[in-house]
Amino acid sequence: SQQPRIFRPNDIYLGNVISFNGNDFQIIEMDNMSLDFCEHFPDEFPMMDTFKIIGDMMHQIVDRRLDIRPHFRRADTKRRRWLDQAVFVSTLDGLALTADLNDQEVLTLMRRFKDADSYYYEEMCDLVSHVYAKNSSMGTPSTKSRKFTIIDSSLEAFKQNARVRTIQWRRTFRKDPQTHDGFVTLAILEKLFKKHGLQLADAVVDEIRRTYEVDP
């Protein structure tokens, strides 16, 4: 800007040019600690706010009636449920979902779904679905997330309830040391749902067993 002013927290983002005493500098890299810090204060750093970015992206996805999961799965030729960085980014680009994002927002997205050098695209698709469900259930108390008191007696109601919960189930299960490579015992699964506020009715447990049981 023409008039010098005091720096604001949200001046600091990837790609921005900031000027010190008339010398322009472009931010081309940020260290992990700075990023961690910013991500903890999403209100002050909207470009580091995964929910805001996913929310904007979700509107685009919904407007275009896009089902992004199959696109990522096609790119995941080894069926690992994650992609390396290059393929993850090129798939996002291919869907034209990064066009409206700046470098910082793309980096935020990537960091959110990165674990070691793997990018867990399924968890990104989950988050889009969660945000959509949460948005569409706003103002309708019957589908709002509930506390322990009401137990869903049908699998369908249970799944809808699980979907609007803020907890990311797939990520939680994947990271739990009691699960193995996408598999978990029904008892542990029940325990994990309960730990995060979802008590399963016997009928639901039964239906989960019937639908999702695999040979050990």
Place this chain on the structure above:
Amino acid sequence: SVVINFNTLCDDIYICDW
């Protein structure tokens, strides 16, 4: 004990219904 594929369950939780 009963073993569950949690990815398939999560696929059904996080559907694309728009």
